[in-house]
Amino acid sequence: xxxxxxxxxxxEIPANAKYISLARLFAGSIARRMNFSEDSVxxxxxxxxEMCTNAVVHTGNGTAEKPPINIRFIMGEExxxxxxxxxxxxxxxxxxxxxxxxxxxxxxxGIPLIRSLVDVFECQSSPGGGTKVTITKFLPxxxxx
Amino acid sequence: xxxxxxxxxxxEIPANAKYISLARLFAGSIARRMNFSEDSVxxxxxxxxEMCTNAVVHTGNGTAEKPPINIRFIMGEExxxxxxxxxxxxxxxxxxxxxxxxxxxxxxxGIPLIRSLVDVFECQSSPGGGTKVTITKFLPxxxxx
Amino acid sequence: xxxxxxxxxxxxxxxxxxxxxxxIVVLSGEVDVYSAPKLRDTIKNLVxxxxxxxxxxxxxxxxxxSTGLGVLVGGLKRVKHHQGDLGIICNQERILRIFRITGLTxxxxxYSSREDLLASIKGA
Amino acid sequence: xxxxxxxxxxxxxxxxxxxxxxxIVVLSGEVDVYSAPKLRDTIKNLVxxxxxxxxxxxxxxxxxxSTGLGVLVGGLKRVKHHQGDLGIICNQERILRIFRITGLTxxxxxYSSREDLLASIKGA
Ligand SMILES: Nc1ncnc2c1ncn2[C@@H]1O[C@H](COP(=O)(O)OP(=O)(O)O)[C@@H](O)[C@H]1O
Ligand SMILES: Nc1ncnc2c1ncn2[C@@H]1O[C@H](COP(=O)(O)OP(=O)(O)O)[C@@H](O)[C@H]1O
Numbered sequence: 001x002x003x004x005x006x007x008x009x010x011x012e013i014p015a016n017a018k019y020i021s022l023a024r025l026f027a028g029s030i031a032r033r034m035n036f037s038e039d040s041v042x043x044x045x046x047x048x049x050e051m052c053t054n055a056v057v058h059t060g061n062g063t064a065e066k067p068p069i070n071i072r073f074i075m076g077e078e079x080x081x082x083x084x085x086x087x088x089x090x091x092x093x094x095x096x097x098x099x100x101x102x103x104x105x106x107x108x109x110g111i112p113l114i115r116s117l118v119d120v121f122e123c124q125s126s127p128g129g130g131t132k133v134t135i136t137k138f139l140p141x142x143x144x145x
Numbered sequence: 146x147x148x149x150x151x152x153x154x155x156x157e158i159p160a161n162a163k164y165i166s167l168a169r170l171f172a173g174s175i176a177r178r179m180n181f182s183e184d185s186v187x188x189x190x191x192x193x194x195e196m197c198t199n200a201v202v203h204t205g206n207g208t209a210e211k212p213p214i215n216i217r218f219i220m221g222e223e224x225x226x227x228x229x230x231x232x233x234x235x236x237x238x239x240x241x242x243x244x245x246x247x248x249x250x251x252x253x254x255g256i257p258l259i260r261s262l263v264d265v266f267e268c269q270s271s272p273g274g275g276t277k278v279t280i281t282k283f284l285p286x287x288x289x290x
Numbered sequence: 291x292x293x294x295x296x297x298x299x300x301x302x303x304x305x306x307x308x309x310x311x312x313x314i315v316v317l318s319g320e321v322d323v324y325s326a327p328k329l330r331d332t333i334k335n336l337v338x339x340x341x342x343x344x345x346x347x348x349x350x351x352x353x354x355x356s357t358g359l360g361v362l363v364g365g366l367k368r369v370k371h372h373q374g375d376l377g378i379i380c381n382q383e384r385i386l387r388i389f390r391i392t393g394l395t396x397x398x399x400x401y402s403s404r405e406d407l408l409a410s411i412k413g414a
Numbered sequence: 415x416x417x418x419x420x421x422x423x424x425x426x427x428x429x430x431x432x433x434x435x436x437x438i439v440v441l442s443g444e445v446d447v448y449s450a451p452k453l454r455d456t457i458k459n460l461v462x463x464x465x466x467x468x469x470x471x472x473x474x475x476x477x478x479x480s481t482g483l484g485v486l487v488g489g490l491k492r493v494k495h496h497q498g499d500l501g502i503i504c505n506q507e508r509i510l511r512i513f514r515i516t517g518l519t520x521x522x523x524x525y526s527s528r529e530d531l532l533a534s535i536k537g538a
Contacts, residue, residue, distance in 0.1 A: 008213075009167070012155035017324035022154070022174055024322075024353070029170055042384050049355050053323045061323075068153075106364045109356035109392050116391045162448035169446075169477070187508050194479050198447045206447075251488045254480035254516050261515045 009073040013052075015059035015066040015086070020052045023071055027082065030073050034080055036139065043117040044137055048082055050110045051133045055086035058131070079119075079138045087130040093123040154218040158197070160204035160211040160231070168216055169194045172227065175218050179225055181284065188262040189282055193227055195255045196278045200231035203276070224264075224283045232275040238268040301325070304332050312343045312411055314379075314404075318350035321358035329358070333365035333376075342374025345407055354385050359392060366398065375399060379407055425449070428456050436467045436535055438503075438528075442474035445482035453482070457489035457500075466498025469531055478509050483516060490522065499523060503531055 011026055013019045027048040031041045048071070055069045067087035074081040096111050115121045118135040125131035156171055158164045172193035176186045193216070200214045212232040219226040241256050260266045263280040270276035302325035305316040313336050321329060329346075336344055346362060348354065366376040377399035380386055389395045401407040426449035429440040437460050445453060453470075460468055470486060472478065490500040501523035504510055513519045525531040 007159050007161075007164075008157075009159075009164070010155070010157035012153075014152050014154070016152075017322075019152075019154070020322060020324060021320060022171070022178070025174055026167070026171060029167055033167070039384070045353065046355055046388070049322060049353070053355065053357060057323065104363060104367065104397060106360040106367070107356075109359050113356050113388065113391060162446075165446060165448060166444065184508070190477070191479055191512070194446060194477070198479065198481060202447065249487060249491065249521060251484040251491070252480075254483050258480050258512065258515060 007075040009075075011071040011073070012068045013071070015056050015061065015069050015088075017053070017056055017061050020049055020056060023052045023069075024049045026071075027073070030075065031080060031137075034075055034139065036080070036137070040137060040140075044080065044082070047114045047117045047135050047137075048084070050114045051082070051084040051135065054110055054133070055084050055088065055131065058091075059086045059088040079136050081120075081134060081136040083132060083134045085130065085132045090125045090127050090129045090131050092127060093125050096123070152220040154220075156216040156218070157213045158216070160201050160206065160214050160233075162198070162201055162206050165194055165197045165201060168197045168214075171216075172218070175220065176225060176282075179220055179284065181225070181282070185282060185285075189225065189227070192259045192262045192280050192282075193229070195259050196227070196229040196280065199255055199278070200229050200233065200276065203236075204231045204233040224281050226265075226279060226281040228277060228279045230275065230277045235270045235272050235274045235276050237272060238270050241268070302328055304328060306332070306336075308341075309408065310411055311341070312345055312407075313341045314345050314347055314407070316347040316350070320353040321351060321361075322353065322355050323357040326357045326361045330361045330364065333361070333368065337365075337368045337372070337374075342369045342372040344369055344374070344376045345401065346376065346378050347404065348378050348380040348385055349382065349404075351380075351382070351385060354388055356392075359388065359394060362398065363394070377401060377407070379404060426452055428452060430456070430460075432465075433532065434535055435465075436469060436531075437465045438469050438471055438531070440471040440474070444477040445475060445485075446477065446479050447481040450481040450485045454485045454488065457485070457492065461489075461492045461496070461498075466493045466496040468493055468498070469501045469503060469525065471528065472502050472504040472509055473506065473528075475504075475506070475509060478512055480516075483512065483518060486522065487518070501525060501531070503528060 009030065011023060013023055024045045028041050028045045031044045036044065052069060052071065059069065060066045070085045072083040114135060118137045120136035122134040123131065154175065156168060158168055169190045173186050173190045176189045181189065197214060197216065204214065205211045215230040217228040259280060263282045265281035267279040268276065302317060302319040302321055307314040307316065315332055317329065319325065333344060344365060362376065362378070369376050379401045381402045389398065401410065426441060426443040426445055431438040431440065439456055441453065443449065457468060468489060486500065493500050503525045505526045513522065525534065
């Protein structure tokens with residue numbers, strides 16, 4: 001896949017938990033075609049799955065006619081960037097945990113997990129404005145330019 | 146996957162031959178989740194591949210900054226519909242062969258093959274206006290209402 | 291060429307086995323936000339039946355995400371309430387990693403195999 | 415759980431074998447508009463080397479589309495020009511079907527296995 005600069009793929013799925021596996025599968029296929037290692041493919045599948053899960057859960061998970069989730073994959077020469085955009089209620093990203101919770105909680109693992117599996121994590125959200133989470137993972141030996 | 150009416154997925158891929166396999170893979174995954182038989186999954190993968198091939202080839206197959214190909218999957222309760230839209234030169238669909246060519250030609254197999262693998266085939270195109278090809282395949286026992 | 295992609299489809303199969311007072315919950319497939327409620331219900335039912343020694347076998351799990359972790363932590367809390375325990379059987383690095391990153395290797399008893407579990411039940 | 419989805423990636427591997435005056439082109443992977451040129455070049459090179467008895471082994475092909483058919487027909491025309499032949503080895507229904515639908519089962523000599531081909535070479 002060399003010689004391409006920033007090839008983009010877009011995927012739109014219904015805001016419903018049962019279709020997250022398709023996004024994950026697609027993420028894995030793209031990562032494999034970029035020759036990421038099988039470990040990195042796994043990392044990316046988990047990260048994309050977590051991003052989509054948050055997007056779907058906070059958009060109401062198929063409760064009614066909910067706006068779909070948009071996923072954008074940008075294949076660079078040295079990295080894969082994935083953006084997941086929802087049109088849910090949004091939130092204040094400053095409230096998000098940087099690392100897993102210290103008490104024994106049943107939630108709050110998502111974002112810390114994503115952070116530890118990818119090289120760049122960004123979250124644009126504001127209450128009422130939907131959320132866009134962007135991650136980037138570099139091919140080996142290509143980290144941070 | 147029952148209980149859903151017309152769930153739609155959208156996929157946008159660059160107009161480049163090397164990404165057609167991703168569209169095919171995605172088509173297969175959707176078809177399997179709808180419980181199409183493995184034979185029908187194959188039929189759909191071939192049909193989608195042929196549709197994307199025509200779209201990509203006639204949009205210049207990655208020769209320059211070409212507009213992407215849009216693929217829409219509509220999961221109905223009884224059928225899967227796939228639309229492939231390109232922004233290529235378009236053509237007069239009346240010129241297309243209904244069945245495989247009778248002389249030994251190296252081309253012209255695409256559309257006859259699609260037609261024979263799916264239940265409904267539609268082509269909207271006009272010279273200069275891009276092309277949208279739509280196919281539908283019914284789940285077994287659900288053919289033509 | 292076998293095509294296993296079909297099995298990547300967030301399908302989760304759950305089988306139950308009882309060994310002495312231990313209940314083994316054998317998972318196969320993918321544990322994500324779509325399939326996790328099935329696991330949550332299974333554990334909840336066991337606890338309601340008074341079975342507080344639960345071991346979840348993750349050897350055939352192809353994918354596990356934070357929702358799956360949450361369900362396991364929830365199960366652990368439930369059984370602890372009754373002086374029980376919830377452990378996992380897992381020898382897959384791709385899955386163990388997720389527990390390690392989230393600090394949960396310290397929280398769950400981890401058996402590296404079915405034999406490992408059975409030996410520990412016998413030894414007890 | 416083995417994950418073979420990776421192999422669904424329109425990768426085409428081509429190996430060549432020569433048996434007497436026959437050249438066997440062994441394909442594995444997917445033949446589509448992206449990978450077909452590789453097959454076209456392989457056949458073209460054989461013909462340029464004066465090898466006009468070509469058999470394409472499709473047993474390990476997971477996917478073949480109209481572009482692949484076109485390349486095979488092109489190869490057949492080329493070798494016919496030199497009084498040669500281009501056959502296929504294929505026993506996979508999913509692939510044979512494509513030849514049947516397009517009327518090409520009448521055009522290509524089809525061997526159901528490698529043994530079938532070798533027997534016919536010997537018998538000739
Ligand atoms: N897409 C989103 N839309 C709205 N809120 C979100 C979104 N993603 C994350 N959040 C907020 O961030 C919090 C932490 O997310 P996460 O770390 O994934 O854990 P969990 O989802 O288990 O709470 C969530 O509880 C939620 O309040
Ligand atoms: N998306 C498209 N854009 C423009 N022309 C198209 C498109 N799809 C098909 N065609 C026209 O229809 C013809 C027949 O297509 P097909 O049956 O797939 O065979 P082939 O592509 O091998 O010629 C093509 O040669 C082309 O002229």
